[in-house]
Amino acid sequence: MDKAGxxxxxxxxxxxxxxxxxxxxxxxxxxxxxHEGVVKAYQVLADLQRERGIAAPPTVYRALDFLxxxxxxxxxxxxxxxxxxxxxxxxxxxxxxxxxxxxxxxELEAAPAxxxxxxxxxxxxxxxxxxxxxxxxxxxxxxx
Amino acid sequence: MDKAGxxxxxxxxxxxxxxxxxxxxxxxxxxxxxHEGVVKAYQVLADLQRERGIAAPPTVYRALDFLxxxxxxxxxxxxxxxxxxxxxxxxxxxxxxxxxxxxxxxELEAAPAxxxxxxxxxxxxxxxxxxxxxxxxxxxxxxx
DNA sequence: TTTCAAATGTTACTATATAACAGCACCATT
DNA sequence: AATGGTGCTGTTATATAGTAACATTTGAAA
Ligand SMILES: [Zn+2]
Ligand SMILES: [Zn+2]
Ligand SMILES: [Zn+2]
Ligand SMILES: [Zn+2]
Numbered sequence: 311m312d313k314a315g316x317x318x319x320x321x322x323x324x325x326x327x328x329x330x331x332x333x334x335x336x337x338x339x340x341x342x343x344x345h346e347g348v349v350k351a352y353q354v355l356a357d358l359q360r361e362r363g364i365a366a367p368p369t370v371y372r373a374l375d376f377l378x379x380x381x382x383x384x385x386x387x388x389x390x391x392x393x394x395x396x397x398x399x400x401x402x403x404x405x406x407x408x409x410x411x412x413x414x415x416x417e418l419e420a421a422p423a424x425x426x427x428x429x430x431x432x433x434x435x436x437x438x439x440x441x442x443x444x445x446x447x448x449x450x451x452x453x454x
Numbered sequence: 455m456d457k458a459g460x461x462x463x464x465x466x467x468x469x470x471x472x473x474x475x476x477x478x479x480x481x482x483x484x485x486x487x488x489h490e491g492v493v494k495a496y497q498v499l500a501d502l503q504r505e506r507g508i509a510a511p512p513t514v515y516r517a518l519d520f521l522x523x524x525x526x527x528x529x530x531x532x533x534x535x536x537x538x539x540x541x542x543x544x545x546x547x548x549x550x551x552x553x554x555x556x557x558x559x560x561e562l563e564a565a566p567a568x569x570x571x572x573x574x575x576x577x578x579x580x581x582x583x584x585x586x587x588x589x590x591x592x593x594x595x596x597x598x
Numbered sequence: 599t600t601t602c603a604a605a606t607g608t609t610a611c612t613a614t615a616t617a618a619c620a621g622c623a624c625c626a627t628t
Numbered sequence: 629a630a631t632g633g634t635g636c637t638g639t640t641a642t643a644t645a646g647t648a649a650c651a652t653t654t655g656a657a658a
Contacts, residue, residue, distance in 0.1 A: 368607085512638085
């Protein structure tokens with residue numbers, strides 16, 4: 311999906327959810343979209359400062375939190391970063407594959423695998439929360 | 455396994471790997487063992503300072519990195535913390551369940567689930583590396 | 599228009615992690 | 629014993645990540 315298409319889809323999704331994709335939040339989303347792969351909060355902050363002159367960390371973190379909550383971005387804990395969700399519109403849990411060689415990101419549907427894991431964990435009385443699975447490895451281009 | 459037993463097993467494992475469990479590294483390991491569940495680097499640092507008078511972050515981070523590398527601890531990215539491996543000695547891929555309420559940790563065997571995930575990723579040309587699977591949720595005691 | 603809640607601005611701070619270099623302990627070779 | 633290398637630890641400084649708390653603005657409902 312191209313950037314404009316993603317923004318449009320984001321608008322629809324926020325409207326559906328009854329939350330507001332404000333100008334600031336949209337600007338942050340656009341800044342994230344402008345990068346390939348994983349983006350860091352302070353990178354977005356720097357970009358935002360370039361566009362608006364001044365901005366503080368909470369401004370960016372609030373917007374990023376909102377976008378994650380709205381299902382438009384995913385947080386990648388292992389890398390302290392964020393990625394654009396490649397399945398906007400479908401309620402899902404992602405299987406996020408990060409190539410350790412080139413940094414590229416690939417997001418698949420993780421629901422089936424997580425169902426299995428939930429069963430296994432439930433047998434121990436543990437309730438797995440809604441979340442993404444982050445795994446590292448080598449993408450096709452880097453396997454050689 | 456009790457603490458003394460774990461230290462003994464750690465000694466054996468390091469010897470097998472040809473790496474040295476020095477006094478400092480052992481002390482850090484003992485400090486981690488002294489806690490239940492997830493332990494944070496700066497908590498270990500504070501403990502270490504109480505025992506030795508002075509210590510700086512790199513001292514702790516180096517020891518923790520070593521212990522992770524040696525397979526004695528696992529890093530829990532989502533919580534910026536570390537846990538003791540409950541399968542020392544067996545080469546494994548763990549399914550690590552962390553309770554977000556109480557911090558307790560439960561480590562299961564993840565091989566079956568990871569096999570499924572590997573197949574799914576391989577269909578996209580992605581080769582998932584050897585690793586642990588970290589998931590958060592609520593333990594039996596905290597579900598209520 | 600008033601009023602309230604949500605969003606944003608602002609300041610200050612806490613928490614997490616690493617770079618870079620200095621000193622030391624140990625072992626192997628000479 | 630002296631030499632020199634390697635790996636471990638100490639030390640200082642800094643980089644990076646994230647949040648608390650309160651002030652101000654804004655926009656829609658009453
Ligand atoms: Zn997604
Ligand atoms: Zn790659
Ligand atoms: Zn383990
Ligand atoms: Zn719990």
